[in-house]
Amino acid sequence: MRAVETAAMESRQVTGLELMERAGAGVVKAILSNWPEYRGTRRSGRWRATILCGPGNNGGDGYVVARLLSQVNWEVTVLAYGDPARLPPDARANHDRWRKIGPVGRLLGPRLLQADVLVDALFGTGLTRPVDELAPVFEDIHAALQEGFSGPNSPGIDRLVAIDVPSGLDADSGRRLCGADEQGLIYDLTVTFHRRKIGHLLADGPELSGRLHVVDIGLEPWQRLADDSVLPAGPDARLQKRGGHKYDHGHALILGGGAGRGGAARLAARAALRSGAGLVTLGVPPEALPENAARLDAVMLAPLADAQALEQALRDSRLNAICLGPALGLERARELVPVALAAGRATLLDADALSAFAGLPDALFSHLHERAVLTPHEGEFARLFPDLAQRLAAPAERGPAFSRLDAARMAAARAGCTVLLKGPDTVIATPRGQARIAAAVGEDAAPWLATAGSGDVLAGIVTGLLARSFAPLDAAATGAWLHAEAARRFGPGLIAEDLPEILPQVFRRLDAEASLRAG
Numbered sequence: 127m128r129a130v131e132t133a134a135m136e137s138r139q140v141t142g143l144e145l146m147e148r149a150g151a152g153v154v155k156a157i158l159s160n161w162p163e164y165r166g167t168r169r170s171g172r173w174r175a176t177i178l179c180g181p182g183n184n185g186g187d188g189y190v191v192a193r194l195l196s197q198v199n200w201e202v203t204v205l206a207y208g209d210p211a212r213l214p215p216d217a218r219a220n221h222d223r224w225r226k227i228g229p230v231g232r233l234l235g236p237r238l239l240q241a242d243v244l245v246d247a248l249f250g251t252g253l254t255r256p257v258d259e260l261a262p263v264f265e266d267i268h269a270a271l272q273e274g275f276s277g278p279n280s281p282g283i284d285r286l287v288a289i290d291v292p293s294g295l296d297a298d299s300g301r302r303l304c305g306a307d308e309q310g311l312i313y314d315l316t317v318t319f320h321r322r323k324i325g326h327l328l329a330d331g332p333e334l335s336g337r338l339h340v341v342d343i344g345l346e347p348w349q350r351l352a353d354d355s356v357l358p359a360g361p362d363a364r365l366q367k368r369g370g371h372k373y374d375h376g377h378a379l380i381l382g383g384g385a386g387r388g389g390a391a392r393l394a395a396r397a398a399l400r401s402g403a404g405l406v407t408l409g410v411p412p413e414a415l416p417e418n419a420a421r422l423d424a425v426m427l428a429p430l431a432d433a434q435a436l437e438q439a440l441r442d443s444r445l446n447a448i449c450l451g452p453a454l455g456l457e458r459a460r461e462l463v464p465v466a467l468a469a470g471r472a473t474l475l476d477a478d479a480l481s482a483f484a485g486l487p488d489a490l491f492s493h494l495h496e497r498a499v500l501t502p503h504e505g506e507f508a509r510l511f512p513d514l515a516q517r518l519a520a521p522a523e524r525g526p527a528f529s530r531l532d533a534a535r536m537a538a539a540r541a542g543c544t545v546l547l548k549g550p551d552t553v554i555a556t557p558r559g560q561a562r563i564a565a566a567v568g569e570d571a572a573p574w575l576a577t578a579g580s581g582d583v584l585a586g587i588v589t590g591l592l593a594r595s596f597a598p599l600d601a602a603a604t605g606a607w608l609h610a611e612a613a614r615r616f617g618p619g620l621i622a623e624d625l626p627e628i629l630p631q632v633f634r635r636l637d638a639e640a641s642l643r644a645g
């Protein structure tokens with residue numbers, strides 16, 4: 127974002143002051159469109175806003191909001207944190223324009239928070255360290271929100287709006303900076319500019335920010351000059367099938383474990399098939415054949431006793447994607463993973479295939495290659511990358527704080543393959559530092575995904591896409607999106623078995639949207 131702004135300003139086609147004006151206007155528009163009642167007149171008195179303005183350009187946006195709200199007849203109170211004389215130039219200019227309209231009070235010291243809307247313009251992307259001094263302010267905001275605001279003579283606040291990010295949240299990691307004082311506060315609305323920041327999607331960001339509104343401030347022409355290596359995961363046009371033989375869509379091999387514990391691998395296999403792999407074979411120890419034969423139709427079944435049998439099976443070069451992990455068993459995983467990786471095919475490792483190497487990650491890393499994908503949840507991640515997990519768990523003391531994205535990138539570099547770190551804020555990274563965020567948060571939340579077997583289905587979907595020749599990063603990112611989209615489509619009551627069965631609906635909708643676009 128900063129690189130995009132700099133590129134825009136260096137082009138001299140737009141000034142920082144213009145961007146700030148668009149940002150402030152966007153905030154006002156978002157407030158008025160979110161709560162249409164503010165467009166009409168108040169039953170008693172005028173609508174009232176209190177704007178808390180900080181020492182940088184976030185504060186500058188706040189002064190613009192103050193001016194624009196007062197122009198539509200709001201009663202506006204401005205409270206500043208820091209010395210306005212030391213504001214950066216654009217923010218200073220907007221402070222000075224506001225001063226011709228109204229006074230600027232001091233935020234520290236006695237204050238009465240009394241407003242329909244409180245706008246937090248204290249800190250945005252520039253926050254680098256906690257602001258302990260502001261603790262009592264956030265306590266007051268919390269109390270005032272509990273109170274609500276019922277009219278000119280009552281104290282309290284009705285709604286809390288953040289400009290760009292809730293102050294105290296690190297925009298790069300989504301983590302509250304240690305000692306950040308807004309604990310317990312949840313914003314009603316956060317208005318950000320150009321694109322969502324990483325901090326809106328990861329860790330504490332989604333919950334704290336509340337509803338997120340993105341305002342276009344005209345930076346798109348300069349976007350390509352920015353670091354574009356982090357993209358949101360989403361649908362991919364290649365998900366649609368356009369003819370071809372079943373072998374043109376790949377053959378996935380899912381390896382399962384012993385008798386009586388086959389459910390996870392069967393879920394993965396069905397998900398791989400539903401994701402469009404041409405063929406899927408489940409390879410299980412001979413003693414598990416009867417159980418699986420009774421439960422499978424379109425998924426093929428093969429006896430696969432040991433490393434030798436796997437080596438033999440992989441002589442068939444049409445088997446182009448392998449999935450190991452779901453209910454594989456730790457012993458079997460330790461035996462089969464090196465053989466599978468030695469074949470050099472697209473290979474996904476999940477669950478037991480990761481836990482089998484707890485405490486001896488190098489034994490795994492030495493076999494990994496660029497066509498492999500690891501899909502750990504946080505526990506599995508900690509078993510393979512204990513130091514990175516510790517850094518994630520440590521309190522965030524400074525911004526930019528160590529984020530899930532940093533952790534995934536470092537893990538991918540160390541492992542030499544794509545790493546997908548699961549969670550509501552799934553992140554995916556490659557050894558070269560490319561990254562995707564598949565955040566099922568805020569309006570895209572999929573809370574019913576927190577159910578047994580849902581990770582096995584994800585492993586199957588990604589394996590299916592690998593079989594369809596998606597590159598590891600694309601398979602992981604598109605797979606994570608498909609998985610969450612299926613859950614959103616199904617809604618409440620979802621269990622893992624439902625996920626593969628709802629995929630056809632997701633594909634049908636993508637087809638329909640593509641036809642619409644094609645006219």
Ligand SMILES: NC(=O)C1=CN([C@@H]2O[C@H](COP(=O)(O)OP(=O)(O)OC[C@H]3O[C@@H](n4cnc5c(N)ncnc54)[C@H](O)[C@@H]3O)[C@@H](O)[C@H]2O)[C@@H](O)CC1
Pocket residue numbers: 131142145146149180181182183184185186187214248249250251252253254255256257289290291319
């Ligand atoms: N740069 C641009 O072109 C635009 C910036 N905009 C706004 O500008 C914001 C970023 O502005 P700034 O970079 O000035 O940063 P902020 O306004 O977020 O922070 C202000 C300054 O406070 C200092 N600071 C950091 N932590 C502190 C602490 N704990 N205690 C005291 N001071 C601390 C930093 O040095 C920083 O420069 C964005 O979030 C956005 O709201 C918008 O106006 C859109 C355009």
Ligand SMILES: [K+]
Pocket residue numbers: 184246247248249250288289290291292293
């Ligand atoms: K803010």
